[in-house]
Amino acid sequence: MGHSRRGTHVPTSTRRRLVAVISTLATSAVLLVAPLAALPATAATSPATTTFSKSKLNPGNDLGNPLRGQYRWMGYTSQVNGWATPDVYYRDQVYWGRLERTPGAYDFSYIDAGLKAAGDTKGKFGFRVMSYCPGCWMEYRTDKVSFPDVAPAYLPKQADGKTPDWNSEAFLSGFERLMAALGARYANDPRLGYVDVGGYGKYGEWWVDKGATRITDANGLRMVRAVATAFPTKHVLINTMTTIDFTLAALKVAPNVGIRTDSLGAPGMYSMVTDRVDTRLTSVWKTRPFFAEWATTGDPAAGASQVRSYHVSTTSSHNMRLSYDTMTSSQQSAYKDAMRTSGYRYYVSKVTVGKLLRGKSASVTATISNVGVAPTYDGWSVQLWLIDSAGRKVFAKQLSGDLRTLLPGSRTTTTTFTVPTSLPRGTYTAAIAVVDRLKYSSPMFLADYGRRADGSYTLGSVVTG
Numbered sequence: 001m002g003h004s005r006r007g008t009h010v011p012t013s014t015r016r017r018l019v020a021v022i023s024t025l026a027t028s029a030v031l032l033v034a035p036l037a038a039l040p041a042t043a044a045t046s047p048a049t050t051t052f053s054k055s056k057l058n059p060g061n062d063l064g065n066p067l068r069g070q071y072r073w074m075g076y077t078s079q080v081n082g083w084a085t086p087d088v089y090y091r092d093q094v095y096w097g098r099l100e101r102t103p104g105a106y107d108f109s110y111i112d113a114g115l116k117a118a119g120d121t122k123g124k125f126g127f128r129v130m131s132y133c134p135g136c137w138m139e140y141r142t143d144k145v146s147f148p149d150v151a152p153a154y155l156p157k158q159a160d161g162k163t164p165d166w167n168s169e170a171f172l173s174g175f176e177r178l179m180a181a182l183g184a185r186y187a188n189d190p191r192l193g194y195v196d197v198g199g200y201g202k203y204g205e206w207w208v209d210k211g212a213t214r215i216t217d218a219n220g221l222r223m224v225r226a227v228a229t230a231f232p233t234k235h236v237l238i239n240t241m242t243t244i245d246f247t248l249a250a251l252k253v254a255p256n257v258g259i260r261t262d263s264l265g266a267p268g269m270y271s272m273v274t275d276r277v278d279t280r281l282t283s284v285w286k287t288r289p290f291f292a293e294w295a296t297t298g299d300p301a302a303g304a305s306q307v308r309s310y311h312v313s314t315t316s317s318h319n320m321r322l323s324y325d326t327m328t329s330s331q332q333s334a335y336k337d338a339m340r341t342s343g344y345r346y347y348v349s350k351v352t353v354g355k356l357l358r359g360k361s362a363s364v365t366a367t368i369s370n371v372g373v374a375p376t377y378d379g380w381s382v383q384l385w386l387i388d389s390a391g392r393k394v395f396a397k398q399l400s401g402d403l404r405t406l407l408p409g410s411r412t413t414t415t416t417f418t419v420p421t422s423l424p425r426g427t428y429t430a431a432i433a434v435v436d437r438l439k440y441s442s443p444m445f446l447a448d449y450g451r452r453a454d455g456s457y458t459l460g461s462v463v464t465g
Contacts, residue, residue: 045427045463051352052430052459054448056371062336063445066124067193067235067378068343073293073316075117079324080336085317086123087193090114091204095130095138097148099178106181115191122442124193126235126291129178130204131155131164131171158213166200166215175199176226183230190440194235194291196260197227197250205262206239217246221253228254235289235377240271244278251288258288258377264306264315264338265298273310285311286407289377292342294320300327300334304341311374313343345372346403347447348432348457349410353384356464359421366399366432369410371447376403379437380444384415385456386428386464393454395423396433403434419464427463431456 062069064084071087072078078085093110100106111127118125131151133139141147155174156165164171186192198204200215200223208214215223220242228236237260238250251257259281263270273281273290284290293316294303300322306312315338324332350367364384380403386395400413433456434444443455450458 047355047357047463047465049352049354050430050460050462051350053350054348054450054457054459056347056349057447057449062340063345063447065344065376065445066122066441067289067291067376068313068345068372068374070315070317070339070342071123071126072117073318075114076318078317080339083336083339086118086121087314088114088118088123088125089316090125090127091130091196091198092133092136092138094127095133095150096178096199097131097150097152098138099129100152100174101148103152103154103174104177106178108182108185111182111186115186115189118193119191122440123191124441125191126194126196128196128198128204131175131199132162132201133203134162136203163208163212166213167219172219172222175223179226179230187231187233190438192231192234194237194258194289195227195231196237196239197224199223201239201241203262204239205241207241217249220246221249224250224253224257228257232256237289237291240269240273240281242272244272244275244280247272247281251284258290259284260291260293261312262293263295263298264292264312265300265303265320266295267302269306269310270295274306282310285313285374289313290374292316294318296321298322300331300338304334304338307338307342308373313374313377315339315342341373343372343374344370344376344403345447346376346406346434346444347371350412351384351430351432351459353430353459353462356419356423356462358419358423358425358464360419361416362419363414363416364397364399365412365414366401367410367412368401368403368406370403370406370408373408375405375407378404380434381437383433383435385431385433386423386462387431387454387456388426388428391454393456394428395420423464425463425465427461430459430462432459433457 061083064086066087070078070085071089072085073089074092075088114125133150138147138150151164155171156168158165201207224238236257240247240259240261261269261271268274290312291314292312296319298320347369349369352365354363356362382399384397385393388394397417400415446457448457452458
C-alpha cells in the first residue's frame with residue numbers, strides 16, 4: 001500500500017513549488033522518471049480533475065514489441081545494429097523429417113530451442129513444418145543421421161520419386177498426428193505466437209510447379225484444420241499463394257486462422273491479396289494477422305510500399321539476396337521504413353483523470369492512436385497505475401477498449417470506477433501501462449516519451465483524498 005508523510009510539516013508555499021516542479025518533470029521528454037514523493041492531501045494539494053498531454057515518440061530504431069516489425073528469420077539477428085527483434089521464426093530447423101525420423105517417434109528438441117531463443121528476449125516463436133524443399137541445403141547433406149531427408153521415409157512419393165503424395169492417406173494422417181503431438185506439448189506455451197500451416201508445396205508455401213499433382217481443396221482444408229485444432233489459441237497462418245476461394249475457405253475453418261506471404265518486395269508479393277479484380281482478401285488484416293517474409297529477389301522500396309498498402313504486420317531479418325550493407329542509402333531507408341511501419345504502433349496522446357476521492361466514483365478518459373498499419377491481434381490490457389514514493393504500484397485499473405479493434409486512427413474512451421477506500425490519501429505518480437493478459441510479454445512499448453523501468457509511461461502527479 002502507499003503511504004503519506006503525515007508526520008512531516010511542509011510549508012504551504014513550499015508544497016506549491018514542489019508540486020509545480022513535479023508536474024513539469026513528469027511530462028517532460030525523458031525515458032526514465034524517478035518516483036514522486038507522496039505528500040499529504042491538503043488545501044494546497046487537493047484532489048482535482050487533471051488532464052495530461054503526451055508527445056509522440058519517433059525513435060531512430062524501432063519499438064521492440066512481439067508479433068510486429070522485424071523478426072529473426074530462421075534465428076538470424078537483424079542486419080541493422082540496435083534494432084529490436086524479439087521474435088524468432090524457424091523453418092529449415094524444424095522440417096518434418098527431422099521431427100519424425102521413424103513413424104510416431106518425435107524429436108521436438110529443435111522446437112524447444114526456438115522457444116528458448118524467443119523466451120530469452122521475451123519474444124514470440126513461430127514455425128513451419130516443411131515436407132518438400134527442393135534445392136535446399138539439407139538435401140545435399142551426406143550426414144543423414146544429423147540431417148535426414150526433408151520428408152520422413154514412410155511417406156509415399158509421386159511418380160518423380162521426390163515429391164510427396166499430398167493426397168495419400170498416409171501423408172494426411174501422418175501430418176494430423178504430428179500436429180496433434182505438437183499441440184499437446186506446446187498449445188499452451190505463452191512463448192509460442194503462431195504456426196504456419198506449412199506441410200504442403202515447395203518450401204511449405206502451398207504452391208507446386210506446373211505439371212505436379214496438387215493437393216485437393218478438401219485435403220488442403222483437412223491440413224488447415226489439423227493445425228487450427230492443435231493450436232486453438234495461437235495464430236495459424238495460411239500462405240496466400242493459394243487461390244482466393246481456397247484461402248477464404250481456410251479462414252472459415254477457425255477464427256484463429258490468418259494469412260502470410262513469403263514474397264514481400266516482389267511484384268504483387270506473389271500473393272492473391274494483391275489481386276486487382278478480386279479484392280476479397282484485402283480486408284482480412286482488420287481481424288486476422290498478415291505476416292510476411294522478404295522475397296529472395298525483394299526490393300526494399302516495393303516492400304515498404306506493400307507494408308503500408310496491404311497492412312503487413314511482420315518482416316524477416318534475412319532472405320533477400322540484397323543484404324543491408326550492400327543497399328544504397330535510399331534502399332536502406334526503405335528497408336528500415338518497412339520494419340518501423342509494419343504492424344501496430346500505439347500512442348497515448350491525452351489522459352484526463354477525474355477527482356480521486358476514496359469511496360467515490362471517478363473516471364479516466366484516454367485518447368489512444370494507432371499510428372502503425374495494423375492492429376495487434378493479441379490480448380493487451382490498457383491500465384492506469386498509481387505509483388507511490390517508493391516506486392510501488394499501489395493501484396491499477398483496466399481502462400475500456402480493446403486494442404485489437406483499434407485500426408489505424410484514434411479512439412477516445414472513458415472508464416468509470418469507484419476509488420478504493422483502502423487507497424491512502426496523498427500524491428502519486430499516475431502512469432499508463434499496456435500489459436500482456438497472459439503475463440508473459442513485457443509491457444508494450446508505446447510511441448510515447450517517459451517509459452519507466454517497470455514498463456509504464458509517466459503522466460504526472462495526481463492527488464487522492
